Amino acid sequence: MLKTFPKGGVHPAEDKYSANNAIETLPLPKTVSIPIAQHIGAPSKPVVNKGDKVKVGDKIAESAGFVSANIHSSVSGIVVKVDNVMDSTGYKRPCVVIDVEGDEWNESIDRSTDLKKEISLTDKEIINKINESGIVGLGGATFPSHVKLSVPAGKRIDVLIINGVECEPYLTSDHRLMLEKAEEMLVGIQILMKALGVNSALIGIENNKPDAISHLDTLVKDYPGIKVHALKVQYPQGGEKQLIKALINREVPSGALPLDVGAVVHNVGTALAVYEAVQKNKPLFERVVTLTGKSVTKPSNFMVRIGTPVTDLVEAAGGLPEDTGKIINGGPMMGKAVNSLEIPVVKGTSGILIMPADLSKRKKESDCIRCAKCVSVCPQGLEPYLLNKLALLEKNDKLETGGVMDCIECGSCSYTCPAGLPLLDYIRLGKSRVSQIIRSRK
Amino acid sequence: MSSIILFTIISLSAIGAIAAIILYFAAQKFKVFEDPRIDQVEENLPAANCGGCGYPGCRGFAEALVKSDDISDLYCPVGGNDTMSKVAEILGKAVEAKDPLVAVIRCSGSPEHRKRENSYDGASTCVIVSALYSGETACQYGCHGLGDCVDVCDFEAIYMDKETDLPVVIDDNCTACGACVKACPNDIIELRKKNKKDRKIFVSCVNMDKGGIAKKACDVACIGCKACVKVCAYDAIIVENFLAYIDPVKCKLCRKCVEVCPTNSILEINFPPRKVKPAQPEGEKENDNNIINQEG
Amino acid sequence: MFDVVIAMLPVLAISIYFFGMGAIIVTLTAVVSCLAFEWLIQKYMLKQEPSITDGSALVTGILLAFNMPTNLPIGIIIIGSLVAIGVGKMSFGGLGNNPFNPALVGRVFLLISFPVQMTSWPVPTGFSNSYTDAVTGATPLGVMKEGIGAGESVSAIMDKIPSHMEMFYGHMGGSMGEIAAVALLLGFAYLLIRKVITWHIPISIIATIAIFTGILWMVNPEANADPLFHLLTGGILLGAIFMATDYVTSPMSIKGMWVYGIGIGVITVLIRVFGAYPEGVSFAILIMNAFVPLINMYIKPKRFGEIKND
Incomplete structure (x- = not known):
């Protein structure tokens, strides 16, 4: 008997189309836009200006506190602007935009591929x-x-x-x-x-x-x-x-x-x-991103420089399928639909999923029949149907005692709801209201 | 048979009488003193329980009015100056007359002017959309069109226009309680001074992007060109973050700014039609405004 | 919902086999009138968009038919449907809002209003085309109740009624849906495989009844019927599998389901053994339906990482 967690959970169809395709390195993009807020915590402070020349691995934004992170250039080239650009949050956020020129790496990075086993640092x-x-x-x-x-x-x-x-x-x-x-x-x-x-x-x-x-x-x-x-x-x-x-x-x-x-x-x-x-000595400026979907010609895993626009990945995987209904940043359960293909890949982008139109529509909403499916799949032992209702009615105190802050936003409840209710959307709304109240209490 | 009926009547009456006596004494025993003026004040309030005053319901507001010494900060937007002066009379306190306000929708981004670039099919409330992303259009500031403002209005003073996908305020019903202002995640709705004949001039846009980006997203966006600032004789217009704002107090409703606005983002509502000047081929704009006149 | 309909098909088949045309007529009348009332009420009284395609009225109709003898006059069936849909469901705001199982509301209304018609069960004769002319008789449960009441011993009564095996495959008098344990269990298996319901409610009801009647039987086997007899007769299986598990009117948490199931079991036995009616499942379910909001409020699922406050 294999181990697993005991409470709740669902098992959606796996559809791992790209599982057997080796990681390919994506060709360098023409420009990258690197958001200064790619992590949880304080957004970093840009340390480059328009016109600066940067190399791969140069620091372009500095951590702004303990819970924050440095950001490094993923390409070599010239900083075009530091401006608001649409990113995966769905909003325009400050980004460092760099025009790519060649591929010159910072000298301190060891580019050899041999495995170095002994750990010399404390x-x-x-x-x-x-x-x-x-x-x-x-x-x-x-x-x-x-x-x-x-x-x-x-x-x-x-x-x-x-x-x-x-x-x-x-x-x-x-x-x-x-x-x-x-x-x-x-x-x-x-x-x-x-x-x-x-x-x-x-x-x-x-x-x-x-x-x-x-x-x-x-x-x-x-x-x-x-x-x-x-x-x-x-x-x-x-x-x-x-x-x-x-x-x-x-x-x-x-x-x-x-x-x-x-x-x-x-x-x-x-x-x-x-x-x-x-x-x-290589800072984090590239990561593996899965580009996949039912009708994608060539579902792939790419090694991508941070800041590369998603459209480059889509092109490399054979272009946007005709029946595209939705493009999701992340997986189908927790990912979020994006409203533009120009958004950059960031440190947290684990995959881009292209859903065909027939799979991307939400179910028509109907009344809750209290089937308790959401209760039985909630891995946190919450009652999503109740939290949903409480969030709709703005009963914030009851939401808090109902454990809304324990919700991990996995989406199992919305996935399983036979009435097609957007449970997680409302729970998330209630969660943000409650967390505001908790913060104001301190 | 008749004795049963008689017995029933007598016993029930007896139970009723005993219960009445117990209740009377209980009421005496547990009586809580309450300022009788609270009831008096409450009677004069509109009983809408909308929360527009900032207190939970009219009773809560009445208590606050009676308890606080200085009530000039307290105001019932629904009842307006009449109610407040009556309340002041009862309490013997002073109130200042305030200008009546009305809600205005500061967005004209109908699908005709503001192209829908993607379609949203999630939970249909504006708060959730704005938590997720910038919305169906390229303008991240404008109206999402899902009617959170309509849902919270207690006075049926706002409805969604199906053609423009924008909310419309019915001035006569609007009490300026501010519920819609709080409900709108994009702060599109503003409470502005109510002028004579419900006339209004305001910048119907909240887009703070640079001119070019704003214009690309929406035909009728404010591009921050400051043309209106230049013609305004009363210093009523300020432009901040590429967005013009007309101060409702300073504005004298001269309508000059409306004429010069290159994107028609300043609206004039409930004004008589202008004389058409042959030099200005702005028939379209006139029509637009007429439509709004009828709705307003 | 349509999975529930599929799960009920074996039961329907067996009743048609034993009761013939009567079963078909009763089912059709109940289903058609339930659908019609739902559509009419939504369209003309509530002015909503009718939602009869969701299958809930279909399920209510079939369940209502299962709770009726197969020679019931058509007028009474229609009244039952009206009460089930109109009073039991629509008056509370339609699907998802009704506190009581609509089919049971309909059945109990009929049982109280038309006690004679509702308890004249035709004797199963195999497929016949006659409808109202069938010979009627009491259910084994009724015979047992009357016999014990008259002071007869259980073993003596047992000789007058079908054997356990006959009862298992449905050869006895009764409402059309409750006779065939084998078909009901088949439906139960289907619902479990399709994950429409969990096993907790049916099993907790059945186990409670088995244990409770088992104790009574061990105390005095001559005055109390054995547990198997109780489980195979009357509406226990039908109620436990198809009616107590109704999503809308059952608790949300697993612990709550146990409380609910045990409650139904205890009340059923109390009514059967000590009450005036030979059968108590429908009353038991309705009574526990009333407790469901309370159960949902106080019996919560265990949270992940819950911190004990005491």
């Missing part, structure tokens, strides 16, 4: 390096990684959990990374273990990626302390709290962080970025 130095390199959680949440590694005094971490679950249907970027960059990733995990001072790391992978599981299983023998765990396919297993529960059976209390139960979770992509930053 734990403090590692965390500094990660902070310097602008690494954020690459699973999609984009939480600055150095913050997760800086364990506050009095807390003890005993296990590092590596998230290779990729529970979102369609997406395969982590899957490909685990197959193609496994050794680098494992060294990255060791670096993270050293930074945290833990002796054991668990890699959680869902059972629909048997090749990745067996590949890593053979490799981990050389890396003491690291173990691979196959997990039953169940969405949203990639959620931090669900993954911790599934792997080590600890339950993160409501309102607390994983480190309160002695665990830290990092994504496999983050582990690779950590390896590159620490061993190769």
Whole structure:
């Protein structure tokens, strides 16, 4: 019996069309627009001006606080402007726009491909390096990684959990990374273990990626302390709290962080970025992005420079299919439809999903018949039907006691609702209202 | 048989009488003193319970009026000056007369002027749209057209025009309670001074993008060209962030700004039609305004 | 909803096999009149867009028919449909808002208003074309109740009624939907496989009744029927599988479902053993329906990472 989290969850069709296609490097774009807010926390401060010449890996925006991250140029060229450009939030946000000229890398970056195994830095130095390199959680949440590694005094971490679950249907970027960059990733995990001072790391992978599981299983023998765990396919297993529960059976209390139960979770992509930053001195300026969809000619996994417009990816995968109904940034469950193909790839872009028109329409709404399907699939044990109603009626105090802040916005409730109600939309609305109230209370 | 009926009547009457006596004593025992003026004031309030005053319902407002010494900050927008002067009389406190206000919609981005670039099919409320993205058009400031303002209006003073996809305020019903202003996530609705004959001149746009971008997104957007500032004789217009704003207090309704606006983003409503000048081929604009005149 | 209809087909087939034309006429009348009333009320009284295509009125119609003897006069069936849809469902605001199961509201209304017609069950004779002329008789449950009331011993009564095996495949008198346990269980299996319902409500009802009647039977087997007899007769399986599990009128959380199911089981046995009616499932379900809002309010699912306050 494979491990999984015990409560709720759904199992949508997996549709991982691009799972067998190796990562290709996308040709350099003509211009990139790099948003200065790509992470959770304070937006970075741009340190370049119009007309400046930058190289690949040069810092272009500086972290503006502890919970913030540096941003580096992903191309070499000339800064055209620092201006508001539409990004994946659906709004125009400040971006550094760079015209690409050649591909000149910052000299300090080690561009060799050989594996460097021994870790020379101390734990403090590692965390500094990660902070310097602008690494954020690459699973999609984009939480600055150095913050997760800086364990506050009095807390003890005993296990590092590596998230290779990729529970979102369609997406395969982590899957490909685990197959193609496994050794680098494992060294990255060791670096993270050293930074945290833990002796054991668990890699959680869902059972629909048997090749990745067996590949890593053979490799981990050389890396003491690291173990691979196959997990039953169940969405949203990639959620931090669900993954911790599934792997080590600890339950993160409501309102607390994983480190309160002695665990830290990092994504496999983050582990690779950590390896590159620490061993190769390469800041985070490119990532793997899956471009997929039912009618896409060539579903692919691309190594993409941050700031590349999405349309470049679409072109490289054979162009926009005729029956396109919706383009989603991220996976089908938690991703968000975009309103422009010009939006740039950011650190948190794990995939671009092109949905055909017939699959992209919402169901017609009808009345709630209290079938309790949403209650049974909620991995957080909430009552989505009730929260939805309370959010509609603006009963904010009842929303709070109803646990709306525990919602992880996985969308299982909306997915399963036979009445086609936009449950998550309203719950999210209620959540933002309640969080405002909580903030004003302090 | 008749004895049963008699017995029933007597016993029920007895129970009723005993209950009445108990209730009487209970009411005496648990009586809470309340300023009788609260009731008096409440009677004079409109009983709309709209919350436009900032208090939970008319009763709450009445309590606030009675309790506070200085009531010049408190105002019932629904009842207006009449109500407030009556209240002041009851309480023997002073109130200032305030200009009556009316809600105006500062967006003219109908599909004709503002092209829909994508279609939204999620939960149909404006707050959710604005939490998700900039909306169906290239203008991220304008009306989403899903009618959150209509839903919150207690006075049936606002409706969605199906042709323009924009809300329309019925001035006669509008009490300026401000519910729609709070409901609109894009702050499109403004409470402005109510002029004679419901005449209005205002910038019907909230787009703060640079002129070129604004114009590209919407034909009738304010591009911040300051032409109106130059013609205004009363210093009533300021342009900030590429957006003009007409101060309703300073504005003397001279209509000069309307003429010079290159994008027709300044609206004049409920004015008599102008004499058509042969030099200005602005028949279209006149028509537009006439339509609005009829609606307003 | 249409999965529920499919799950009810085996039951329908068996009743047609045993009761013939009567079963077809009763079902058709109930379904057509339920659909018609829903459409008329939505169209002309509530001025809504009619939503009869959602299948809920169809399910109500079939369930109502399942709760009727197959020789019921057509007029009474139509009255039952009107009460089920009009009073039981539409008066509360339509689908999703009714606190009580509409089909049961209809049935209980008829049971109280037309007790004689509602309890004259035709004897199953195999397929026949006659409708109202069928020979009528009591249900095994009725015979048992009367017999125990008259002081007969259970074993003596058992000889007068069909054997457990006959009851299992439906060879006994009763309402058209409640006779064939085998068909009901088939429908139950289908609903579980299609994940339309969870097992909690039916199993908790059945288990409660089995345990409760089992205790009574062990105390005095001559004055109380055995648990299997209770489960196979009357509407327990029909109620537990198709009516107590109605989404709208059942609790939302698993714990709540247990409370609800156990409540139905206990009330059913109380009515059957100690009450005036031989059958109590429909009353039990309606009574527990009334408790559902309370159950939903106080019995919450366990939250992930819940912090205990005490």
